[in-house]
Amino acid sequence: MTRPFATALLMSVALSLATPSAARAEDIVTVTAMDEAFSPEQRAKLLEAVALANRVLASPELRARLGAIRQFTYSRSDGAQVHRDLTGRTYALRFEAVAQYAVNFFGIKRVSKMVASSGHGSGQITFNTLRMHEFPASYYAGTIVHELCHICTDSSSGTGYSHRGNHPTKNNLRSVPYRVGELAAELAGSLSAATPPSAAPTPGLSGALGGGVAPSAGGVAPAPPPW
Numbered sequence: 001m002t003r004p005f006a007t008a009l010l011m012s013v014a015l016s017l018a019t020p021s022a023a024r025a026e027d028i029v030t031v032t033a034m035d036e037a038f039s040p041e042q043r044a045k046l047l048e049a050v051a052l053a054n055r056v057l058a059s060p061e062l063r064a065r066l067g068a069i070r071q072f073t074y075s076r077s078d079g080a081q082v083h084r085d086l087t088g089r090t091y092a093l094r095f096e097a098v099a100q101y102a103v104n105f106f107g108i109k110r111v112s113k114m115v116a117s118s119g120h121g122s123g124q125i126t127f128n129t130l131r132m133h134e135f136p137a138s139y140y141a142g143t144i145v146h147e148l149c150h151i152c153t154d155s156s157s158g159t160g161y162s163h164r165g166n167h168p169t170k171n172n173l174r175s176v177p178y179r180v181g182e183l184a185a186e187l188a189g190s191l192s193a194a195t196p197p198s199a200a201p202t203p204g205l206s207g208a209l210g211g212g213v214a215p216s217a218g219g220v221a222p223a224p225p226p227w
């Protein structure tokens with residue numbers, strides 16, 4: 001799908017939902033393809049997540065909070081450098097929907113623990129639609145920013161920021177994608193809270209935090225509490 005067409009399509013979706021998240025010229029993140037399998041509520045939540053991610057990426061708070069971090073695992077960049085690498089470009093993402101079940105040892109089918117996964121820099125993020133009611137848009141803003149860390153180039157290495165495997169190990173939690181994703185979710189959460197409920201409904205907010213998120217199959221941060 002060509003980008004202008006997809007962007008126009010997505011913008012029309014955003015406008016038809018009357019969300020405040022229609023793409024703007026200065027946005028760092030745009031979505032160029034959204035799976036038709038998402039429900040209107042799920043679409044609205046993801047577009048809200050993109051809007052929140054854009055606000056966080058443009059915020060002085062992110063610059064200040066990242067600038068205070070001197071060290072990460074798996075990178076020689078400090079927080080100020082990460083901020084420059086992350087926000088110095090634009091990103092086009094594709095959102096895929098999957099109803100992900102898992103079959104346990106006894107052959108019983110359950111909802112998978114997978115919340116979201118990515119191809120680590122591919123620009124595609126897969127969301128488990130069976131769990132999307134559990135998490136607020138701010139959580140998915142963190143997921144999106146985690147993926148952007150993989151896509152952008154770490155100027156200290158010339159490759160994307162990375163971590164080892166997809167489990168929330170001590171070292172992974174201090175890697176750029178995990179720490180920055182977590183920080184973005186936190187900042188997005190405070191932005192959501194500051195927005196009048198009528199302007200930005202986040203259904204399913206209650207109980208969405210604090211439960212932890214299991215490791216995902218493909219890569220985006222399994223979120224440790226509190227996101």
Ligand SMILES: [Zn+2]
Pocket residue numbers: 120146150163177219220221
């Ligand atoms: Zn990752």
